[in-house]
Amino acid sequence: TDEWRLSCINKEFSVCPSYPPVVIVPKSIDDEALRKVAMFRHGSRFPVLSYYHKKNGMVMMRSSQPLTGTNGRRCKEDEKLINATLRPGKRGYIIDTRSLNVAQQARAKGGGFEQEAHYPQWRRIHKCIERFNILQESLIKLVEACNDQSHNMDRWLSKLEASNWLTHIKEILTAACLAAQCIDREGASVLVHGTEGTDSTLQVTSLAQIILDPRCRTIRGFESLVVREWLQAGHPFQQRCAQSAYSNSKQKWEAPVFLLFLDCVWQILRQFPCSFEFNEQFLIMLFEHAYASQFGTFLGNNENERFKLKLPQKTMSLWSWVNRAEELSKFQNPLFEANSLVIWPSVAPQSLQLWEGVFLRWNRPSKFLDEAHEEMINIIKYNKELQAKVNALRRQLAELETDDRMQENL
Structure with a gap:
């Protein structure tokens, strides 16, 4: 649109080491101002465009926390950049993925959050998503529960609950639904950030x-989303996906952030089986x-x-393999019917389930699932054949009726 531009300010990764060389920013903000904003944001992750909602022109931005500190430091360029995303007379929402308490504690370490006095057109909402170290503990507990061989129902349920995995799923989905609601239903632009802006933000x-x-619910669209919002946005895959939950040694930066995202997608897919x-x-x-691959796509941070x-020269891209016709067919949903509507997943506890396909994959026989999937494909194929026959017969009938009318007129 006319309101946005591509900035090559990070061409040599000199401004923000975890951003891509090219970012989308408001047209009214020049590169010099961006440099000042970068100095005011944790890890130099200044606000950039994440998503433009065509329906109403609202946007979603993402960044890291502002470095306000205990003195309430401010940056006029930062305020100008964020306000540049607002339409006249419109308000915006800042979704902070930390609790208010954690955000306030961050000020003591030089971080912080946007002060209402300096960002009067923005309302800040705290939607707490746990930090990566807590998420890793949760995964370890969940895997332990799934591998428990005691066959004791109470033990299984208490261990599952103690892992808090589904609680994390609920928290993440709730925050995402809130962001979507602000954009689509409230007609407001959104800025999302936590601390670094590389985990819960994404x-x-x-x-x-x-x-x-x-589009994000199509195969190519989802691939593009992963590239844009995870790989290019600087999610540290090398640190987060180093050894998984089965490792005996604890890695300091290890965390199932991307796995939680995929789990959330699976929850939505399960609720809307025809929309993906x-x-x-x-x-x-x-x-x-993401954890172990012969491709270079998820290497590096x-x-x-x-x-x-x-890596682009030395390794193959995962997408080049996935998008081959013979591979792609394995990943296609036979129930898919393009749905142009916004989909609103339920985040009620009753709606969320443990992702058996990942966590109980070795406990359940896949033979019957594979057979059921094969049968479903056959039914859908047969249904399409019948539909084609019906359409052909309708055309024949229409032609015969036309011929009859012509003969009557003679």
């Missing part, structure tokens, strides 16, 4: 797009390759590292 922005944008072009296997495949390691 979960929220990417899930909100799946809710809002039907891809199936569960597609999500499982991405989970597997950001585009800067991947560039320095010359």
